[in-house]
Amino acid sequence: xxxxxxxxxxxxxxxxxxxxxxxxxxxxxxxxxxxxxxxxxxxxxxxxxxxxxxxxxxxxxxxxxxxxxxxxxxxxxxxxxxxxxxxxxxxxxxxxxxxxxxxxxxxxxxxxxxxxxxxxxxxxxxxxxxxxxxxxx
Numbered sequence: 001x002x003x004x005x006x007x008x009x010x011x012x013x014x015x016x017x018x019x020x021x022x023x024x025x026x027x028x029x030x031x032x033x034x035x036x037x038x039x040x041x042x043x044x045x046x047x048x049x050x051x052x053x054x055x056x057x058x059x060x061x062x063x064x065x066x067x068x069x070x071x072x073x074x075x076x077x078x079x080x081x082x083x084x085x086x087x088x089x090x091x092x093x094x095x096x097x098x099x100x101x102x103x104x105x106x107x108x109x110x111x112x113x114x115x116x117x118x119x120x121x122x123x124x125x126x127x128x129x130x131x132x133x134x135x136x137x
Contacts, residue, residue, distance in 0.1 A: 001053070001104070001105065001108055001111050001112050001115055001134065002049060002050050002053035002056075002101050002104045002105060003025060003027045003046075003050040003053070004130065004131075004134050005104045005108060006046040006049060006050065006104070007046070008027050008043075008046050008047060008050055009027060009028065009127075010025060010026070010027055010127060010130050011026040011027065011028060011126070011127055012025070012026045012124060012125060012126045012127060012130070013025045013026075013115070013119060013124070013125050013130055014119070014123060014124040014125075015119045015120070015123055015124075016123055016124060022054075023054070023119075025050065025053075025054075027047060027050055029043070029044075029047060045097070048094070048097045049097045049100050049101050049104075050101075051097075052094070052097050052098050052101050053101040053104075053105065055098070056098050056101035056102045056105055057101075057105050057112060059098075059102065060102055060105055060106060060109075110137050111133075111134055111137040114133050114134075114136070114137045115130070115133050115134065118133045
């Protein structure tokens with residue numbers, strides 16, 4: 001939901017456990033992204049926000065700070081290193097990413113619930129399935 005709201009291409013979403021994660025969203029980074037390029041840096045920031053969205057949604061739902069599991073943490077660390085290459089303050093970026101993700105989730109909670117319900121029914125949704133759910137909310 002967060003990736004879609006940010007204009008990041010979503011290839012699929014799953015609640016099937018995968019490599020230490022409780023599910024995942026597939027949002028490929030553009031190939032050969034140059035972190036010194038402003039547009040590429042903005043893409044990295046959008047992917048960072050997307051990467052912390054699962055933990056942010058758990059925090060909104062449970063009112064408890066959630067930790068990023070294995071593969072999520074590795075992905076976020078990789079994005080933070082890319083942003084660090086641009087000279088951006090990494091700690092501020094990570095905190096801002098969580099706040100931005102929570103804001104997007106809060107503003108679109110109906111879509112979050114609809115996507116969650118579809119995932120409970122199907123476990124996995126491809127790009128077309130995700131778009132169908134989000135366009136109907």
